[in-house]
Amino acid sequence: MSTGAEPTCVIGEGASFEGLLSFREGARIDGTLKGRVVGEGTLIVGPEARIEADIRVARLLVSGVIEGQIEVLDRVELHAGSWLRGSLRAPRIQVDDGARLEARVRMRAGSPRAPGAVLSASGAP
DSSP states (O other), rough: OOOSSSSEEETTTOOOEEEEEHHHHHEEEOOOEEEEESSSSSSOOTOOOEEEEEEEEEEOOOOOOEEEEEEEEEEEEEEOOOOEEEEEEEOOEETTTTTTEEEEEEOEEEEEEEESSSEEESOOO
């Protein structure tokens, strides 16, 4: 799960946070978060993370558990072992084999250069 840049904000495993988390470059959550997340960069949700929040970020990479209303401006990747519940709005969604998605999903074009939304899933039908 490489994003090309190190997160500037980290909530480590065993740590908990309640409230508004905002960031510019990137953030990684390996602990527990409850509240709201707003970011201009990539949010990485580690395998031990448990999040109950409304989220609005540019890119979302999930290996843990998220419940809430999620809006992603570019791309969502749900990796094996992840679980996303609630609502999800994004132009591109990748769902790996072994990921759980229990959400109202709304896909929309992200920019004038992206004419349509793309959903990809791995594994056999």
